[in-house]
Amino acid sequence: MPQKKLIPAIVLAFLVGLFGLPGLVSAYSIESVNVEPKGDFVLGPGKAVVSLAPGASTTKEVYIINRTGKTVSFDVAVEDFVASDKPQQVIKLLGKEKSPHSILENIKPEIDHFTLKPDQKIIFDVNISIPETAEPGGRYGAVLVSNAPSQAESQAQTTVVSRIGSLFLIRVEGPVEESAKLTDFGMSGPDRFFYDPGRFGFEILLENTGSVHLIPYGEVTITNMFGKAMGSVPVDAYFALPDSVRYNKVVWTHDGFMIGRYTAELTLHKGYGDEVAEATLHFWVIPWKVLLAVFLLFIILIILYRFFTRKFEIKRR
Amino acid sequence: MKTITKNFAKETVALLTVAAVLTMLVAGAMLAVQPMPVEAANPDNITVNLTVNSEITLNCDTSASGGETLGLTNDTYTSSANCNVITSDSGGYTLTLANDDANDAMQSTTSAAFFTDYVAGTAGTPESWSVTSAYEFGFSAFGDDTDTGTYGTDTDCDGSGDPAGNTSLLYRGFTGTTDITVANASAPTNASGTDTMICFGAEQNGVQAPSGNYSATIVATATTV
Numbered sequence: 001m002p003q004k005k006l007i008p009a010i011v012l013a014f015l016v017g018l019f020g021l022p023g024l025v026s027a028y029s030i031e032s033v034n035v036e037p038k039g040d041f042v043l044g045p046g047k048a049v050v051s052l053a054p055g056a057s058t059t060k061e062v063y064i065i066n067r068t069g070k071t072v073s074f075d076v077a078v079e080d081f082v083a084s085d086k087p088q089q090v091i092k093l094l095g096k097e098k099s100p101h102s103i104l105e106n107i108k109p110e111i112d113h114f115t116l117k118p119d120q121k122i123i124f125d126v127n128i129s130i131p132e133t134a135e136p137g138g139r140y141g142a143v144l145v146s147n148a149p150s151q152a153e154s155q156a157q158t159t160v161v162s163r164i165g166s167l168f169l170i171r172v173e174g175p176v177e178e179s180a181k182l183t184d185f186g187m188s189g190p191d192r193f194f195y196d197p198g199r200f201g202f203e204i205l206l207e208n209t210g211s212v213h214l215i216p217y218g219e220v221t222i223t224n225m226f227g228k229a230m231g232s233v234p235v236d237a238y239f240a241l242p243d244s245v246r247y248n249k250v251v252w253t254h255d256g257f258m259i260g261r262y263t264a265e266l267t268l269h270k271g272y273g274d275e276v277a278e279a280t281l282h283f284w285v286i287p288w289k290v291l292l293a294v295f296l297l298f299i300i301l302i303i304l305y306r307f308f309t310r311k312f313e314i315k316r317r
Numbered sequence: 318m319k320t321i322t323k324n325f326a327k328e329t330v331a332l333l334t335v336a337a338v339l340t341m342l343v344a345g346a347m348l349a350v351q352p353m354p355v356e357a358a359n360p361d362n363i364t365v366n367l368t369v370n371s372e373i374t375l376n377c378d379t380s381a382s383g384g385e386t387l388g389l390t391n392d393t394y395t396s397s398a399n400c401n402v403i404t405s406d407s408g409g410y411t412l413t414l415a416n417d418d419a420n421d422a423m424q425s426t427t428s429a430a431f432f433t434d435y436v437a438g439t440a441g442t443p444e445s446w447s448v449t450s451a452y453e454f455g456f457s458a459f460g461d462d463t464d465t466g467t468y469g470t471d472t473d474c475d476g477s478g479d480p481a482g483n484t485s486l487l488y489r490g491f492t493g494t495t496d497i498t499v500a501n502a503s504a505p506t507n508a509s510g511t512d513t514m515i516c517f518g519a520e521q522n523g524v525q526a527p528s529g530n531y532s533a534t535i536v537a538t539a540t541t542v
Contacts, residue, residue, distance in 0.1 A: 040376030046406040046541030047371060067374070081540075089498045090411055090542040096494075142540055158381035158517050158533045160398045161417065164373055165540035236407035238542075249503045259347050287347075294343050298336040306332075 028110055028124035035119055037069035040162075043145055047167035049215065049239070050128060054136075054172060057129035062109070062166050064145055066116035072147050073115045076124075078104060080141045081167070083244030090246065093142060093165070101242070103141030106130060107168060128170060136174025138212040138242055142167050169213050169239055177210040178272035180240065185266045185279035188249055194284040197258040202233075204248045204266065206277070208240040214271035215239055220250055225261045230254060235268060258285040373404040374510070375412075375539040381517050385478045387526060393481070394519040397474035398535075402462075402500070403510035406541035409503040412513055413496035414456065417534040422491045423454035423519065430527040432519055434490030443468055443487035446480040452521035454533065457486040460513035462500040471516070480518025488518055496538060503542070 042065040052058060066072055080099035084092045098104060110125040126143055142165035188201030202220050217237040222230045233252040240246035252264075261284050268277045377400040384396035404410045416422040416434075423432035435455025437444045443457060457480075459470045469487040476482030491497070500513040515535075 038374070038376065040374040040401070040403070042372055042374045044370050044372035046373050046404065047408075084498070086498075089501055090408075091540065093413070093496045093538065093540075095415075095496075144538065146536070157384050157531060158396055158398065158423075158535060160377045160379055160381065160400070160515075161534060161536045162375045162377045162400075163536055163538040164375050165538060167540055167542075238408045247503070251504070257347070259344065286344075291340055291344055295336055295340040298339045299332060302332055302335055 028114070028122060030114075030116065030120055030122045032119055033065055033121045035065060035067050037118065038067045039069065041066050041068060041072065041074075041116075041145075041147065041164070043164040043166055045166060047169065047239075048126075049169045049171075051171040051173060052128065052130045054130050054134045054174065055132040057127065059125045059127050060168070061123050062126055062143055062145075063121055063123040064116065065121045066118055068147075069118050071115060071117045073113070075146050076109045076112045076114075077144045077146070078107060078109065078141055079144060079165075080104060082140070083241040083246070091167070091241070093144075099140065101138050101140050103139040103168060103170060106134075106139050106170060107141060107143070109143055126166075126168070128168070130170075130172050134172045136172050136176045136212075139170040139172065140168070140213070140241060171212055176212040178212060178214065179210045180206055180208045180214055180216070180270045180272075180275070180277075182266075182268060182277035182279055183207045183245060185281060187281065187283055194286040194288070196289075197254065197285050197287050199251060199253045200264075200283070201249055201251050202264060202266070202281075204235065204250070204268065205245055206240050206248070206268070206270070207245045208242050210272075211242050213239050213241050216246075216268055216271045218266060218268035218276075220252065221265045221267070222252060222254075223263050223265070225263075230258075230262065235266075240271070257287070259287055260285065369405055371404075371406040371541060373406060373410060373539055373541050374402065375537065376401045376510075377537045381515075383475070384517075387519070387521055388528075389525075391478070392521050393479040394517075395474050395476050395478055395480050395483070396517045398515045398517070400500075400513045400515065400537050400539075401510045402513070402539045403506050403508070404539075404541055405505050407505060408542045409505065410501065410539055411498055411542050412462075412500040413498050413538045414458075414491070414515065415494050415496045415536045415538070416491040417494070417536050419493040421454070422533040422535065423531050424533070425527065425529045425531050427529045428527060430529060430531075432526065432531065434492065435488055435518075437489050441489065441492065443489040445484065446486075446488045446518055446520070448520040448522040450523040452519070452524060452526040453490065454517070454519045455480070455488040455490045456518065456535075457483070457488045457516045458499040458513055459486065459516070460500055460511060462502045462511050463513055468499070474514060474516030474518075476518075480516070480520065483516065483518075486516060488516075491535070494536075501542070 048060045080094045081091045082099045144165045146163035184205035188203045218235040221232040266279045378398040381396035381398040421431045421434045432454035435453045469485045
């Protein structure tokens with residue numbers, strides 16, 4: 001090629017390589033968003049539930065919004081999680097350890113490090129692929145995004161690094177065991193003979209005895225002693241990991257007047273087939289503060305009645 | 318005198334009995350006339366759909382504030398860092414703490430010295446601060462979503478510079494990189510989120526920690542559940 005044409009060609013190739021190729025290779029995008037600085041960063045979605053056949057693959061997006069008000073560098077990592085042995089704590093991240101339902105070889109975030117200026121949002125892919133030979137069942141892990149403290153901050157005596165995780169619950173399709181049992185349905189807090197009107201917490205314990213996660217959901221309906229429905233509170237869909245007991249709590253508030261015996265009925269779809277678990281509990285509501293005030297009022301009225309009655313009797317005599 | 322006392326007691330019992338009976342009559346009337354919910358007849362439904370994204374944020378102080386200098390005239394240290402979590406996820410969230418590596422958390426930046434992670438009487442069970450013949454570093458926490466049965470509670474971490482001064486807080490040590498739950502909820506937070514105050518404590522008791530600068534890097538992790 002003549003030298004005169006060679007140099008422009010080299011320059012053109014360089015420019016294409018610098019600006020064109022990265023756009024062709026990477027799918028992540030960074031855009032400006034209109035957010036109020038809050039000193040934090042937002043991650044979404046909080047969790048993703050995926051079902052894939054062996055040999056299949058898919059991509060899910062995760063996004064981060066920088067609301068710190070300053071430029072921040074972030075690292076991306078993946079960790080397995082398992083069910084915590086304390087039902088109220090739900091999950092336990094495993095750090096570098098692999099779990100029996102490891103996700104480490106199945107998901108790969110597109111990037112492992114990025115920088116965001118204030119009010120910027122990044123959307124990046126998390127690639128999920130299941131080998132042909134994968135056993136059916138669940139795989140559980142989290143994509144964790146952490147901020148790197150500045151050099152000045154890392155000189156402090158105690159530095160705190162923030163991490164937020166997007167949970168991934170993957171189901172490898174195929175024959176699996178799905179089973180669960182409702183182990184408890186009760187009022188939250190210590191046992192009481194009666195409750196004050198207003199706010200009532202109901203606790204649900206579901207034991208997943210199968211080999212794959214379940215997504216139960218349902219409703220708690222409250223009726224009074226005459227059988228009339230007072231209200232209901234939904235049990236929003238949540239996940240229960242295999243070989244674990246999942247705790248959930250729902251709160252029902254009622255502003256109106258309440259007194260007497262009430263019944264709460266739980267209808268919980270277990271998350272597989274048409275399996276439904278039902279449970280019932282009864283609780284008494286006594287507005288004791290109101291009744292105490294009435295009692296004291298009657299005492300005062302009786303005392304006053306007696307006082308004036310005796311005064312008039314004495315006068316008559 | 319006896320007769321007067323006896324009459325007074327009789328009258329009081331009678332008074333309370335009458336008042337109690339009347340109160341129970343009122344309670345029965347309340348029961349009978351309490352408002353009953355009424356269903357709308359033949360409602361006409363209009364369906365409106367809306368989506369709320371499951372999102373979560375975490376805002377922790379990047380460095381703990383406070384913190385006394387130890388030496389020959391001071392043996393104790395307290396500091397604090399606040400973490401705020403906001404989530405829209407219907408399942409709520411979990412907030413955990415962990416050391417950033419497998420060694421004891423508080424390491425000298427200039428030598429091989431370190432403060433031992435606080436040793437509780439029962440491993441992993443927070444307790445009232447107590448260090449004997451060692452120099453140790455530990456933490457506690459309090460907030461609306463922190464279990465008071467596990468960590469106790471307080472309104473600040475100061476303790477006048479002594480973790481033992483926070484008599485209502487229960488402390489524990491880090492366990493390498495194992496995540497330790499300090500707060501959790503099973504419902505979305507409100508728009509301003511939920512604060513969890515992390516209280517750090519250190520003490521040299523009966524032994525002198527070598528001089529130098531020490532630092533710990535703690536990883537706070539928030540996930541939806």
